[in-house]
Amino acid sequence: MLQMNRSKSRLRIVSSSERRMGLLPEAVADKKPQGGRWLLWLPLLIAGVVLYTLNVTNEMDYHGPVPSRFVPVPENIIPNVxxxxxxxxxxxxxxxxxxxxxAVRKYVEHPKPIKCQAKGRQLVASNLSSIYVVEDVLPDYNVTSVDELKCCYTPFWRVVGSMQHYSWDVDDHVRLANYCIPFHRDMEIKEEFIKVECRVNDEEIYKDYHAFIIPKPEVEKRCEEAVSTNEVDTEDRPSVLMLGIDAVSRLNFHRQMPHTLHQLRQLGAIEMLGYNKVGDNTFPNLVPVLAGLSEKELRDSCWPKDKSSFDYCSFIWKNFSEAGYRTGFGEDSPWMGMFHYQKVGFVKQPTDYYVRPYIKHAEDKLGNSKHLNAKLCIGSRLTAEVLLEYIRKFVHSLASVPSFALFWGASLTHDFLNYAGLGDDLYVKFLTDMKKWEVLENTVLIVMSDHGIRWGGIRETYQGRMEERQPLLFFVFPAWFRERYTAAVANVQRNTERLTTPFDLHETLADLLHPEELLNQAAIRRRSNEVLSAENPPRGISLFLQLPVDRTCPLAGIDAHWCTCQQSEPVEKDSPLVLRSADFLVKHLNEMLQNFRQCEPLTLAAIQDAQLQVPLQHLHNATKDKGIHDYLLIIRTIPGGGIFEATIRYRAKDDSLSVVGIVSRLNTYGNQSACVAEYHLKLYCFCRS
Known part of the structure; x- marks a missing residue:
């Protein structure tokens, strides 16, 4: 039996011993029916079963209050295979x-564990507030007693740049204190970031870095004023934690991280099966989530050129900050961060708690075990583990107050299809800790990715292409939230088998800012009806609302090149229109490179695949111009052996060809494009030198 304490938003399980000892009210204690009275309950039981069945199949609409027990969150939402x-x-x-x-099984394997290139295990560890010597690890450093050690720590911090004068590395300036504070076995820390050093006989034997969540008076003052001004009850507003895993498709998550998947299902997670990406890499898929804009729209709004900072962009964390939330943002592998790869980043740190200065400095000094683009270790720890440790401290330290945070892990998964499996146990441990600490009792957890793996052998298969366009997205809602906003959560569950996008996720986050106004049953009914009756529904629709069943990729803001709704039919690679389209694609690539004379002109070497993208028949019949055909081509060019994928649109009306969306690069290019700085063109350029 479950009891809900509304004032604390906590779920308490009543034990069998409490029943035996008579600690429950008589009204809720188990009673045995007397005589034939149970027959009186039969009609109610049958009605309840009917209502439950209707709601599970999403046939019951909102005509009155629906008890929370009629909105089950199943352990597994299985598509109708x-x-x-x-x-x-x-x-x-x-x-x-x-x-x-x-077709893809041959690309799936279990990689060997990563061995970090460090002298020994972590000698000085940290908890929420202190650092301490791990005495069991002393033998790793040929030390027999902690008394032989002379350890100290040095605080460091991010240096705020000038909005008028800044360089490409403005987001990466840190300053270390000119002193080192000694400690013996342990010490409480009052600084956000510290460097730790230990010596034996004046020889440095150990160095590491730690981060802490230190209360900031200016942040607390802002939050108190925001809550007071808006007269909101913080108990009605859940915290929001977004946990991102880079370049992992929904299916690869199922393959590589089955224990994490199981743990999410145990937590009652809702999985969005039709989540479709809207851009090529991380940046164009996260900008819609954070700003509700496409990459081009962000350009027009606040980011006019690559060397512009993102300080003036209205990302969603600013909305949460103004509403009295503490905010956090961070990534591992910071050199290729979503706002930093061939970009400037931020002059002023974007959120209250910003992990970049810590991880960037630690990785620069102790990063090792570099595989392709990422350093997989910082000292003796996996880089992914370092980020998760920081997130633990963030959620634990701020558990009693509203917070919003996005943390993005890329080190393990950005470059390799199978390395996600190396993080499975790490994420299981993290989710287990979240549940143990009761953080999820007042936190909406969103586990997501940006896209699937974008290169490698699997990417050249039909399934690999589909997976690359289908990221993962899970929601875990607190029990009290599911009960209070029954209709809203029921819609999220209904929308699992609808076409959804990062634009929708942005609108969902915006709703979480004002749940008491936007997610009550009357508001959900009204807003859903507005969407369903609209002649031109908005591009982004909150997942708390019913999504239209006639929603298409164009209506959802998905270019044809990324759309997974279309059915593909193979086409002969030597057909005249395919050959013409392939030549047109190579010409298009060379036109993009024509102002970069340091890049070699490309020549078609082979057509590796050709597919005709066919829309659903009823949509095709309703199309005014039936002479439009989309061909998805995969070609190989020389020099450099680049493998490219593009959607070429043929219009029979004027016998014209055009490229729809961008051209994807399916294989790695290493240093082939080192002679160009423009990050889009790095995909295509083969340097003359």
């Missing part, structure tokens, strides 16, 4: 694929 589709609506059909299909 008998139909063979994850999404099967009037506007979109997305096929359900087998994670271990024979």
């Amino acid at each position: 008998t139909r063979g589709f994850l999404v099967d609506t009037l506007g979109c059909r997305i096929p359900a694929l087998d994670p271990f299909d024979p």
Whole structure:
């Protein structure tokens, strides 16, 4: 039996011993029916079963209060594989694929654990507020007693740049104190970032870095004023934690991180099966989440050129900050961060707690075990583990106050299909700790990615192409939130088998700012009806609302090149229109490179695949110009052996060709494009030198 304490928003499980000892009110104690009285309950039981069945199949709409027990969050939301589709609506059909299909199975393997290149294990560890010597590790450093050690710590901090005068590395300036504070076995820390050093006989044997969540008076003052001004009850507003895993498709998450998947299901997670990316890499898929804008719209709004900072952009964390939330943002592998790869980043730190100065400095000094683009270790710890430790401190330290945070892990998963499996146990441990610490009792947890792996052998298969366009997205809602906002959560569950996008996720986050106004049952009914009756529904729609069943990729803001709703038909690679399209694509690449004379002109070497993208029949019949055909081509060029994928649109009306969206690079390019700085063109350039 469950009891809800509304004032504390905590769920308490009543034990069997309490029942035996008579500690429960008589009204809720178990009673045995007397005589034939149980027959009186039969009609109610039958009615309850009918209502439950209707709601589970999403047939019951909002005509009155719906008890929370009628909105189950199942352990596993399984697509109707008998139909063979994850999404099967009037506007979109997305096929359900087998994670271990024979076409991709040969690319799936279990990688060996990463061995960090460090002298020994972590000698000085930290908890929420202190550092301490791990005495069991002393033998790793040929030390027999802690008394032999002479350890100290040096605070360091981010240096705020000038908005008028800044350089490409403005976001990476740190300053270390000119002193080192000694400690023996342990010490409480009052600084946000510190460097630790230990010596034996004046020889440095150990160095490491630690971060802490230190209360900031200016942040607390702002939050108190915001809550007072807006007259809001903080108990009605859950914290929001977004946990991102870079370049992991939904199916690869199922393959590589099964224990994390199981843990999410144990937490009642809702998985969005039709989540479709809207851009190529991390940046164009996260900008819609954080700003509700496309990359081009962000350019026009606040980021006019690559060397512009992002300080003036209205990212969602600013909205949460103004509403009295403490905010946090951080990534591992910071050199290739979403706002920093060939970009400037921020002059002023974007959130109250910003992990970049800590991880960037630690990785620069202690980063090792570099595999392709990422240093997988900082000292003796996996870089992914360092980030998760910081997130633990963030959520634990701020558990009693509203917070919003986005943390993004890329080190393990950015470059390798199978390395996600190396993080499975790390994320299971993190989720287990979240549950143990009761953080999830007042936190909406969002686990997500930006896209699937974008290169490698699997990417050249049909399934690999589909996976690359289908990131993962899970929601875990607190029990009290599910009960209070029944209709809203029911819609999230209903929308699992609808076409959804990062634009929708932005609108969902915006709703969480004012749940008491926007997510009550009357508001959900009214807003859903407005969306469903709109002649031109908005591009981004909150997932708390019913999504239209006739929603298509164009309506959802998804370019044809990224759309997974279309059905593909193979086309002969030597057909005249395919050959013409391939030549047109190479010409298009060379036109992009024409102002960069340091890049070699490209020549077509081979057409590796050609598919005709066919819309659903009823949509095709409703199209005014039936002479439009989209061909998805994969070609190889020389020099450099680049493998490129693009959607070429043919218009029979004027016999014209055009490239739809961007051209994707399917294989790695290493230093082939080192002669250009423009990050888009690095995908295509082969340097003359």
